[in-house]
Amino acid sequence: MQELNAFTIAQQQVNTAGDKLGVSTEIIELLKEPKRVLEVNFPVKMDNGSVRLFKGYRAQHSDVVGPAKGGIRFHPDVCVDEVKALSMWMTFKCGVVGLPYGGGKGGVVCNPKELSQNEMEKLSRAYINAVAQIIGPNKDIPAPDVYTNPQVMAWMMDEFSKIKQTNHPGIVTGKPISCGGSQGRNEATARGCVFTIREAAQRIGLELQDATVAIQGYGNAGSIAAKLLHEMGSKIVAICDSRGTAHSMDGIDPYAAADHKAKTGTVEGMAGTTAIKQEDLFTLDVDILIPAALENQITEENAGDIKVKIIAEAANGPTTPDADKILFKNGVLVIPDILANAGGVTVSYFEWVQNLMNYYWSEAEVNTKLEKVMVDAFNETFKMSKEHASDMRTAAYMVSIDRIAESIKFRGWV
Ligand code: NAD
Secondary structure, three states, X not given: OOOOOHHHHHHHHHHHHHHHHOOOHHHHHHHOOOOEEEEEEEEEEOOOOOEEEEEEEEEEOOOOOOOEEEEEEEEOOOOHHHHHHHHHHHHHHHHHOOOOOEEEEEEEEOOHHHOOHHHHHXXXXXXXXXXXXXXXXXXXXXXXXXXXXXXXXXXXXXXXXXXXXXXXXXXXXXXXXXXXXXXXXXXXHHXXXXXXXXXXXXXXXXXXXXXXXXXXXXXXXXXXXXXXXXXXXXEEEEEEEOOEEEEOOOOOOHHHHHHHHXXXXXXXXXXXXXXXXXXXXXXXXXXXXXXXXXXXXXXXOOHHHOOOOEEEOOOOOOEOHHHHHHHHHOOOEEEOHXXXXXXXXXXXXXHHHHHHHOXXXXXXXXXXXXXXXXXXHHHHHHHHHHHOOOOHHHHHHHHHHHHHHHHHHHHOOX
């Protein structure tokens, strides 16, 4: 049975891509571990008057090309290995789209579903106090992740600004627009993903206006990707969420699906659709598959039955390394997570740039800049994959490692 630990998978990817590039062992070893991991324990006074001690982390994988960047997760399963792995993925995600950032990730072990709004605010502020020494607009810039949102980012920005006695909107991204957030950030992950799908389709001669699509996950990434592809003429034939599925060969209206989910809590049961088994969504005879929910969904068990031409990984880590080999052999074009979902961190970068210059762009400006970043990154990755006869994931790591290794050498770290 293959080890599905995110950290070891990322380390394997670094080995494979580094070897293919001919990068030195010193650089590969440097990239396989985070530069710094901070563990903090901090008290929060709860609504009932008791005081609870919470444990949190901040991992900074690399800061060689710029400050660390990555989300903060509030979840009971947060652990040091998880933040280390996620910080490493952030380094390579920023690298493949050429952002001047390294990777970071943080988390607090807690169950937000059991916390009041008041306790969430105290926890968010206390965490920032605990990690304030190692973060900063030019050191490490957090963002939202699982169970943290624009409100949490606003509290964190406010707390950091109080500590420093200076307004610091650039300390976190993913803020509300009124606190220095960027236009277009909410749609950025899906929009970026759809730009890469459009480029991939052109390369294989697939017309998006005739294409059929299946999407796992109907949250931020999945539902917005469905709407954007629908607007480009593609037919969404299957969608699902954690509670159910909807399938129609005539096509699903993604707006009606979002309304149905808002009213009933699931996409299942909407008019004109039938339910299918969750696992059957992956093996439908469609052109494009977008995993937009969870890790480890495409494995050696189902990869051989996948019939699509393009898989665009809006989710992080949906495909296992064994499944990758099968998909590559079968000629499926996989747009890997570090490329396909990099639109989110790209617009976070735009938010930070706008904060630093205190001058704000329109949504159209943001989208145009996002398109250029995503198209360039897709082209470089595609070219690398052709030059080295490799799958797109290895090629994306190669593009990224090539950039980072050059900076490491110039700075004299090895
Ligand atoms: P979200 O919480 O808005 O939506 C997740 C969706 O997945 C929901 O519809 C949920 O019902 C569904 N889901 C959960 N468990 C499922 C299951 N067992 N089967 C089918 N569906 C299931 O989350 P999101 O922001 O859209 O993120 C989705 C994925 O995209 C995650 O892997 C996330 O890390 C990745 N991602 C998101 C962003 C972003 O900016 N939103 C950026 C980069 C990567």
